[in-house]
Amino acid sequence: MTHSTVQPTPASATPEGGHLLELRDLHVEFRTNEGVARVINGVSYHLDAGETLAVLGESGSGKSVTAQAIMGILDTPPAVVRSGQILYQGQDLLTRSEEQRRQVRGKEIAMIFQDALSALNPVFPVGWQIGETLRQRAGMSRADARRRAIELMDLVKIPGAAKRIGDYPHQFSGGMRQRVMIAMALALDPKVLIADEPTTALDVTVQAQIMDLLADLRRDLNMAMILITHDLGVVAGVADRIAVMYAGRIVEHADVRSLYKAPAHPYTKGLLESIPRMDVRGQELSTIKGLPPNLMRIPSGCPFHPRCPYVQQVCVDVVPHDLVLGDGRTSECHFAQEVRDDSAR
Amino acid sequence: MFRYILRRLLQMVLAFFGTTLIVYALMFAGQGDPIQALAGERPVTEAQRAYLTEKYHLDATGVGGFFYRYFDYVKSLLQGDLGQSLTGRQIGDILQAAWPVTVKLALIALAVAIIFGVTAGVIAGIRRASIFDNSTLVLTLLVLGIPTIVLAPLAQYFLGVRWQLFPPTAGSEPTFYALLLPGIVLGSLSLATALRLTRTSVAENLRADYVRTARSKGLVKRRIVTVHVLRNSLIPVVTFLGVELGNLMSGAIITEGVFNIPGVGFNLFRGIRTEDGPLVVGIVSVLVVVYLVSNLVVDVLYAVLDPRIRYE
Numbered sequence: 230m231t232h233s234t235v236q237p238t239p240a241s242a243t244p245e246g247g248h249l250l251e252l253r254d255l256h257v258e259f260r261t262n263e264g265v266a267r268v269i270n271g272v273s274y275h276l277d278a279g280e281t282l283a284v285l286g287e288s289g290s291g292k293s294v295t296a297q298a299i300m301g302i303l304d305t306p307p308a309v310v311r312s313g314q315i316l317y318q319g320q321d322l323l324t325r326s327e328e329q330r331r332q333v334r335g336k337e338i339a340m341i342f343q344d345a346l347s348a349l350n351p352v353f354p355v356g357w358q359i360g361e362t363l364r365q366r367a368g369m370s371r372a373d374a375r376r377r378a379i380e381l382m383d384l385v386k387i388p389g390a391a392k393r394i395g396d397y398p399h400q401f402s403g404g405m406r407q408r409v410m411i412a413m414a415l416a417l418d419p420k421v422l423i424a425d426e427p428t429t430a431l432d433v434t435v436q437a438q439i440m441d442l443l444a445d446l447r448r449d450l451n452m453a454m455i456l457i458t459h460d461l462g463v464v465a466g467v468a469d470r471i472a473v474m475y476a477g478r479i480v481e482h483a484d485v486r487s488l489y490k491a492p493a494h495p496y497t498k499g500l501l502e503s504i505p506r507m508d509v510r511g512q513e514l515s516t517i518k519g520l521p522p523n524l525m526r527i528p529s530g531c532p533f534h535p536r537c538p539y540v541q542q543v544c545v546d547v548v549p550h551d552l553v554l555g556d557g558r559t560s561e562c563h564f565a566q567e568v569r570d571d572s573a574r
Numbered sequence: 575m576f577r578y579i580l581r582r583l584l585q586m587v588l589a590f591f592g593t594t595l596i597v598y599a600l601m602f603a604g605q606g607d608p609i610q611a612l613a614g615e616r617p618v619t620e621a622q623r624a625y626l627t628e629k630y631h632l633d634a635t636g637v638g639g640f641f642y643r644y645f646d647y648v649k650s651l652l653q654g655d656l657g658q659s660l661t662g663r664q665i666g667d668i669l670q671a672a673w674p675v676t677v678k679l680a681l682i683a684l685a686v687a688i689i690f691g692v693t694a695g696v697i698a699g700i701r702r703a704s705i706f707d708n709s710t711l712v713l714t715l716l717v718l719g720i721p722t723i724v725l726a727p728l729a730q731y732f733l734g735v736r737w738q739l740f741p742p743t744a745g746s747e748p749t750f751y752a753l754l755l756p757g758i759v760l761g762s763l764s765l766a767t768a769l770r771l772t773r774t775s776v777a778e779n780l781r782a783d784y785v786r787t788a789r790s791k792g793l794v795k796r797r798i799v800t801v802h803v804l805r806n807s808l809i810p811v812v813t814f815l816g817v818e819l820g821n822l823m824s825g826a827i828i829t830e831g832v833f834n835i836p837g838v839g840f841n842l843f844r845g846i847r848t849e850d851g852p853l854v855v856g857i858v859s860v861l862v863v864v865y866l867v868s869n870l871v872v873d874v875l876y877a878v879l880d881p882r883i884r885y886e
Binding site for chain 1: 782783784786787788789790791792793794797802805806809879880881882
């Protein structure tokens, strides 16, 4: 990126040896009239400069809520961040004032959302919406913001950007709309890009294009990326590491290769086994029995135990804690070794 | 858009003839002897009767005769002649005197609805379930529940007669001040509806996904509400107020009646009471046009406000 209007962040940067972004034992709950839903129950993960972390999980596993907690855009109430730390460049965002957190949004950490049609404001032209960030946050003039918005739309490969700048979101195709969303997130040169299911609302072919674009942009602009998805297929080619979430916890954490090769948590194993494979004939697809838990009544012990084929009495009684498996892998399973050995076979 | 407007204008021609025909039929179907109705209690001489029969083509009877007279009426209507009322005054003159008063009253009522209704609606929408929100809910339900026929005399009695804050009646050449109380009474219903509508719309839009996006862009809250949320929330409100202005212009029969305001509604009411057929049909014909035009304007405005709406 070769423009000088966005000032580089002061060299406060990440302290030596620390991570760019680190979550420590984050707890979030939603307090509603029906009761308290424990949505995030001790999530810890980290992200280093220039890497891609995939956060994988089904709906309701807490992956989006975690991202929104990082951005500070949770609706409070009903959401309450009960405890934990969100360290960005070594500083805990949760202790900062709302004004300080607002400064971080878009400029340090930017986010793109699942459904670009509803995530973009329907009554403003896309160029105006991209330019708004530049005008409001970088103090650009109307003309400069417009010029830069066209550049950004070119960057995300929207054909005829200069001509389409006055178009409204509904006049774009789904894929192009998501590109607009991405252009908007890139406006202030963020160091971290959180992509919350960026391809879920799109056709399969368009999905691949958007994923490629994100991977290219991440590399070219040297950002770190958190890719939130429920689609294991999307993750493989793009991510460096994967964190698998279940019932508001990170149940398994590993680099992509070893996780695909030998998952060490029964949940991850179940997920992988439920994907049809091109290279195996006559394979019977397995499913994970049961439903994700009700977050107002999370099962005792390991929250996955009612659905787990490896279940023992200990799983019902004791909450498993991270079992370190070497190579930076962890699994929250009492039988992690066993599961991994089973999977590797 | 142009083709849409053209089509709507053609539809309006049909609607105009349809409504005038129905009103004309209803108004004259009930009369036994139109000549006697014209004369009132006085006796009618044979010569007069013959003259009027010929003038109004009353010799043609049955359905054919009715249409003959209707087309006669429409013909002069299209030439801009609304005819004479039974009291002998030109209906055009009556409307010319009444219209400015009604327009003033309607604008006051609309201003009241916008200034208080929309503002309070926005605040209630932002502070959902607050004391302010709940008290406006109770108040608006109260206002919506009381018919104007009760509200207008109450306001007149307490604010006009008892505490003498406003003139209790308006009189023939009403000042702005004299129209203020009737305007507020008339506007209170639109105010209540505008408030509820704005409140719901703002509350709904605050939860929209694009608000989350705006927050993630790091915009200040004030800008998110005043630019993003309001621009979206006010689309249905503006549409409602447009239709409402059309309604208000069509004359507030009860309010104008209670406060003795010589507007369109007042004259219409008098026409109905005195069975003044030509007056009623004349006024209603003009009101139909006002209403149709204001509805078209609202539909066009809607497309201007919401880029997603396209008329083909």
